[in-house]
Amino acid sequence: MNRRKRILTGDRPTGKLHLGHYVGSLQNRVALQNDFDTFIIIADIQALTTNFDRPEKLKGDVLNVAMDNLSVGVDPEKATFFIQSLIPEIAELTTFYSMFVTVNSLRHNPTIKSEIQQYGYNDIMYGFLGYPVSQAADITFCKADLVPVGDDQLSHIELTRRIVRRFNELYKPVLVEPEAMVSKISRLVGLDGNSKMGKSLNNGIYLSDDAATVKQKIRAAVTDASRIKLSDKGNPEICTVFKYHNAFNEGEVNHISESCRSASIGCSACKNNLTARINNILEPIRERRAFYEDRPEQVLEMLISGTNKVRGVAKEVMKEVREAMSIGYFDNSGCC
Ligand code: TRP
Numbered sequence: 001m002n003r004r005k006r007i008l009t010g011d012r013p014t015g016k017l018h019l020g021h022y023v024g025s026l027q028n029r030v031a032l033q034n035d036f037d038t039f040i041i042i043a044d045i046q047a048l049t050t051n052f053d054r055p056e057k058l059k060g061d062v063l064n065v066a067m068d069n070l071s072v073g074v075d076p077e078k079a080t081f082f083i084q085s086l087i088p089e090i091a092e093l094t095t096f097y098s099m100f101v102t103v104n105s106l107r108h109n110p111t112i113k114s115e116i117q118q119y120g121y122n123d124i125m126y127g128f129l130g131y132p133v134s135q136a137a138d139i140t141f142c143k144a145d146l147v148p149v150g151d152d153q154l155s156h157i158e159l160t161r162r163i164v165r166r167f168n169e170l171y172k173p174v175l176v177e178p179e180a181m182v183s184k185i186s187r188l189v190g191l192d193g194n195s196k197m198g199k200s201l202n203n204g205i206y207l208s209d210d211a212a213t214v215k216q217k218i219r220a221a222v223t224d225a226s227r228i229k230l231s232d233k234g235n236p237e238i239c240t241v242f243k244y245h246n247a248f249n250e251g252e253v254n255h256i257s258e259s260c261r262s263a264s265i266g267c268s269a270c271k272n273n274l275t276a277r278i279n280n281i282l283e284p285i286r287e288r289r290a291f292y293e294d295r296p297e298q299v300l301e302m303l304i305s306g307t308n309k310v311r312g313v314a315k316e317v318m319k320e321v322r323e324a325m326s327i328g329y330f331d332n333s334g335c336c
Contacts, residue, residue: 025183252277
């Protein structure tokens with residue numbers, strides 16, 4: 001039977017989602033949900049890799065991330081949301097994979113390396129080093145075909161593909177090798193201009209920020225530092241605000257670039273223009289959020305029914321996995 005292609009993607013619930021998530025992955029989810037069977041994972045176990053000392057935060061963050069997805073227009077009628085920790089098959093599959101994934105392949109993963117730097121770890125936790133293995137289980141337990149993600153996730157998808165090939169060759173070819181799908185602009189610099197927009201870096205615009213907050217954040221954003229007077233000609237290539245125009249203001253981006261170079265627009269007017277544009281994009285998102293914030297029980301119900309549906313898929317695929325691995329030796333022994 002020709003089944004509909006399946007998408008799996010999702011987020012760690014470690015705080016509110018921001019515009020970097022929006023351009024990197026959320027926009028793609030909304031666009032693709034009509035044509036694909038869409039699964040959205042709320043990866044609360046993965047969030048524990050860095051938040052294991054504050055597990056009490058998770059419940060609120062799970063709801064927040066669900067609200068963020070709903071507010072950008074992921075439609076609960078089309079997409080299936082589920083909670084990672086309630087699918088024990090993912091943990092089981094992670095364990096199986098971890099038998100043949102090497103420590104060196106994880107140590108060399110560029111995303112892991114940069115996160116080690118970012119968090120300032122000198123010794124790393126076993127679960128943190130291994131979270132890409134768990135992510136491979138997130139993607140493969142439901143035989144996902146496509147994974148829309150920001151480019152920082154590409155090394156994890158590459159590992160997933162290697163795991164699938166290895167598993168299929170070691171045992172039986174039951175797993176599906178997924179493909180990554182990266183959006184045109186898959187990374188957004190922070191307002192401070194230095195690094196990517198990060199939840200822990202405090203340099204982002206959140207989907208839940210109100211209009212005044214957006215205005216104030218953009219006013220403080222970094223521009224071309226050598227442009228001091230209005231009559232100084234600017235260089236958009238080194239301007240953070242311009243990068244945002246490029247991501248969110250496609251219609252005007254060329255005009256803005258020229259006006260900056262010829263000094264016919266000043267930084268303050270350019271920032272006001274961007275503020276208006278971003279607030280325009282965020283306004284319907286704020287409205288949808290307000291709708292769901294008034295109905296938290298509806299959001300919770302959606303998470304539970306989605307998780308139940310996904311659990312059924314997980315059980316079926318895990319049956320195939322155990323059969324492929326010939327580890328059903330005590331299946332009919334009457335044991336639990
Ligand atoms: N690692 C992703 C992030 O930090 C979240 C995630 C967990 C994910 N499991 C996934 C993304 C599976 C895509 C597919 O945003």
